[in-house]
Amino acid sequence: MAGSGRGQPVGFVLLALGPILAAAYAAVNHVAIRTAVQAQIAGPEWEGGRVDADGMTAVGVDTWRLVWWTALFVGVVAVAFVLIGVLLRRRGRGRTLLLVFSGVLIVPYAVGFLVALINPVKGLGGLYDVPDFVDGVPPWQPGTAFILLAAGLAQAVGLTMAAGAGRRQAAAGQEGTRSTPSGSGRP
Template structure:
């Protein structure tokens, strides 16, 4: 059984590895955004008279970070599984059908994670907590971090296709006795 070879196989692996990297970028960007929002919250007018310790998260900061972190953790684990599946598919061993079926099912947590991130948990929780200072402190780029998860999923989808197709096929040989 032929496996992916050459440049296409390497590109597939790079795309599969890009998934976990983009999920980590989503988590890192979320942390930076929440940290900025917490700083704005504790220096805002509604925080007057309270102890302002910017080294710690407020309860709103903790809740938003937990939701962001759990989203990144779930999607990150799925991204690592896709990377592992891509490597196994390149080896051309048994179990390709099972790997492809399981990888098809794993799109559900990937899509759910993107959906959660698209709802923008920091802004949603800031509105729920009725905290305009936290909301105003969120950077303008923060709502767009959800698209990192979509980019991760799309990169890994293309990587899986490249891992399952035989790129380095030899050209078909004409059969003896047939007209060319």
């Protein structure tokens, strides 16, 4: 039963969670930034500054860009992990190189998480000296960095499952070649 392939869908789902959770990180932060922008505009320090066609102020646009680029960066790395996971499931050579490359890709994933953990939304709001924006950031927003952490952990488990499945498949292929009869006709 160990080689029955029952864990295959779970491994694929865990690998696919990386790009999905990177997009979720961007989406929930967009909601948080919009909420903060509305608080900034409604705040007592608002002097009728410029608001773009999307209803975003300058600090809102800049924070959204930083969050979007972070999510895109992590999303691209997450897609690379999905591709590596698919390639690891196949028999053949190059598995060690793929595992080494996946180990190297952990670094950009960690950098994306670190940027999110530093919290660019509140950081840029403080840098722009816009207290109404900072006060308008929802209290749950700093926790959104852990969405990227969850994405990385899910993909690490999915990659491990894919590597194990590929290793079992390669071992089964080698066993199949060893147990072929020699053609001598003797038992």
